Amino acid sequence: MSSASPARESRQAASIDAIVALTRADMEEVNGMILAMAGSNVELIPEIAKHLISSGGKRLRPMLTIASAIACGYKGDGHVKLAASVEFMHTATLLHDDVVDESDMRRGKKTARTIWGNQASVLVGDFLLGQAFKTMVEVGSLTALDILSRASAVIAEGEVWQLSAAKKLTTTESDYLAVIEAKTAALFxxxxxxxxxxxxxxxETREAMRSYGLNLGRAFQLVDDVLDYRGSAKDLGKNTGDDFREGKITLPVIIAHERGSEPERAFWRRALEENGNDDDALAEARRLLDRHGALEATVTRARSYGETAYAAAASLPRSEARESLLDVVDFCIDRIN
Known part of the structure; x- marks a missing residue:
């Protein structure tokens, strides 16, 4: 993110290579623990869990846990257990999200709900959450348990809030930003x-890293909102246009609707509130988003959050771990380039 990190403009492209290298050994332990945590005598549980776990994804959230612990000089092994717990929380959320959103594809593969059904997906998601909290308790930090358990509750609130706002063009920008803070940024x-x-x-360090994750998560979600209309399935991890087809009111839509004429607002009502969201409608939506600069306005907001996250991590003592956390901010924003 050039505005936040001018010294890094000479790099060919932002990447997460540094945090991947930094956390590789610990992430191998995390991956082993995840497979063990997914084990059960109930055959369907490991089958569904492994389907989602093996479907790809960068596992960015657990890497943040490991890198932040290393950046702060932690020497134990509790960060590995908490990282595995964070990934299980995220995985459970994905299972529940796909049911709520009626999604058929994730990361280029069929979702669990399309293979095993909604009931199994929800119940296995619940199992994964239970395993996550069981592992958190093993670490023995009540403060860490408090932080992650609060996040779990906030995420659930965000999901319900988003569901209630779906297909409602009365959703305001401030409402939507509150939703993504709960739904996405809370776990970051x-x-x-x-x-x-x-x-x-x-x-002060805890507060800095809390701010780093919160603003990184906000930026991450806003970039996803943009990619849904102008990205690729590879970048997004799901089919582009899915938000539109599902009637989701995201920030680009809110901006275009507010800036649009009455005939244009009527189009958004037909498309999102009345399910008139075929391929022709998606093309028209993209035209209106471009016409009113809605995607660029969303990018600007994402960059602003990214700058805040960058400044928060930059307050840590200089180290390889700190630099890797800064790289993540650049990578998150550069997905839209």
Whole structure:
């Protein structure tokens, strides 16, 4: 993100290579723990869990937990267990999301709900959440448990809030930003904060990493909102245009609707509130988003959140881990380039 990191403009492209390399050994332990946590005598549970776990994804959230712990000088192994818990929380959320959104594809593969049905997907998601909290307890940090359990409740609230706002063009920008803070940014924030908690870092460091994760999560979701209309399935991890087809009111839509004429607002009502969301409608939606600069306005907001996240991580002592956390911010924003 050039505005936040001018010294990094010379790099060919932002990437997460540094955090992947930094956390590789610990992530191997995390992956092993995830497979063990997914084990059950009930055959369907590991079958569904492994389907989603093996479907790809960068596992960014658990890497944030590990990198933040390393950046704060933590020397134990509790960060591995918390990282596995964070990934299971995220995986459970994906299972539940796909049911709520009636999604057929995720990361280029059929969703669990299309293979095993909605009931199995929801119940296995519940099992994964239970395993996540069981593992958190094993770490023995009540503060870390408090942070992650609060995040779990906030995420659920965000999902319900988003469901209630679906197909409602009365949703305001502030309402939507509150939804993504709960639905997406809360887990980024918790994943980043528990590292310094384990390290016994001072409150200022915890606050910095909480802010880092929160604003990174906000930026991450807004970039996803943009990619849904102008990205690729590879970038997004699901089919582009899915938000539109599902009637989701995202920030680009809110901006275009507010800036549009009455005939244009009528189009958005037909498309999103009345399910007139075929391929021709999607093409028209993209034209209107471009006409009113809605995608660029969303990008600008994402960059602003990214700058805040960058500044928060930059307050840590200089280290390889700190640099890797800064790289993640650049990578998140550069997905739209």
């Amino acid at each position: 924030s918790a994943a980043s904060e528990v590292g310094p908690v384990l390290a016994g870092s001072p409150s």
